[in-house]
Amino acid sequence: xxxxDTHGLGYQRVDDDPNVExxxxxxxxxxxxxxxxxxxxxxxxQLGLTSGQRLLDVGCGLxxxxxxxxxxxxxxxxxxxxxxxxQMLGVARINARSAPCPVxxxxxxxxxxxxxxxxxxxxxxxxxxxxxxxxxxxxxxMVRVVRPGGRISLIDTDWSTFTIDVGDDVLxxxxxxxxxxxxxxxxxxxxxxxxxxxxxxxxxxxxxxxxQTWTSWDPDQSSAPLGCFSMESLADDLVASDRLxxxxxxxxxxxxxxxxxxxxxxxxxxxxxxxxGVNADPH
Ligand SMILES: C[S@@+](CC[C@H](N)C(=O)[O-])C[C@H]1O[C@@H](n2cnc3c(N)ncnc32)[C@H](O)[C@@H]1O
Numbered sequence: 001x002x003x004x005d006t007h008g009l010g011y012q013r014v015d016d017d018p019n020v021e022x023x024x025x026x027x028x029x030x031x032x033x034x035x036x037x038x039x040x041x042x043x044x045x046q047l048g049l050t051s052g053q054r055l056l057d058v059g060c061g062l063x064x065x066x067x068x069x070x071x072x073x074x075x076x077x078x079x080x081x082x083x084x085x086x087q088m089l090g091v092a093r094i095n096a097r098s099a100p101c102p103v104x105x106x107x108x109x110x111x112x113x114x115x116x117x118x119x120x121x122x123x124x125x126x127x128x129x130x131x132x133x134x135x136x137x138x139x140x141x142m143v144r145v146v147r148p149g150g151r152i153s154l155i156d157t158d159w160s161t162f163t164i165d166v167g168d169d170v171l172x173x174x175x176x177x178x179x180x181x182x183x184x185x186x187x188x189x190x191x192x193x194x195x196x197x198x199x200x201x202x203x204x205x206x207x208x209x210x211x212q213t214w215t216s217w218d219p220d221q222s223s224a225p226l227g228c229f230s231m232e233s234l235a236d237d238l239v240a241s242d243r244l245x246x247x248x249x250x251x252x253x254x255x256x257x258x259x260x261x262x263x264x265x266x267x268x269x270x271x272x273x274x275x276x277g278v279n280a281d282p283h
Pocket of ligand 1: 011012013014027031058059060061062063082083084085088108109110111125126127128131132
């Protein structure tokens, strides 16, 4: 599951991953994060979708966020979710069975949307830009398909904010330094969302952030903190980036696990969000 360019879990090619169920389950976990719930609720207020409007979700994953927003669209509205993963979309289609408006979940590439210009009132993308080689191209595509005056919402994690505290400062610094380094993917894109939409010619209307905090975890009950990677895969990633000797891998994992068993465990991660308006003449 671990590749050189991910921190344990990789969402670039979900359908090729032998642990696809873990990737799906992790998305179900992240949907339960307090930070995710807060940002999605904030986004809903900022988008202010109304009956009859059309919404696009780019990298929709399991579709839960789009399906909540569908409640604002009425039966004359429509939701389109695109994702690179047929496996993710399969779950999204099941989740959509009682949707209040027509929903189409379809395979697509965020950087080359198969949708006409100006065909949506709003587009959103959550925690997908961080997996793309060219996030600006994806934002440009969102701008292209949203009508002038429509809105674009971006939510993404900034992995440079990730910290772990198990009472070991050396371990904490090791993890923090590793997470701050972007390797082959824009893992710190959360903090750049505002610049990204401005560069795409949009007008940022509102921005916010939320920090997910884990204050307890029982490693004997679940292999990883809710919605997060396992400490084994974090250690593998550190070894792959030459920050941890493979001989120290087991000690790294057991230090964290033992601390968590004693209740001496916390982790923090900040996510950012920006909602923007699409200019009258964006193309
Ligand atoms: C971390 S998940 C986030 C899913 C969902 N937006 C959420 O917040 O729950 C990232 C999603 O982006 C999708 N993805 C990755 N690369 C993509 C691409 N080039 N085009 C479209 N979707 C992509 C993955 O398949 C995955 O479902």
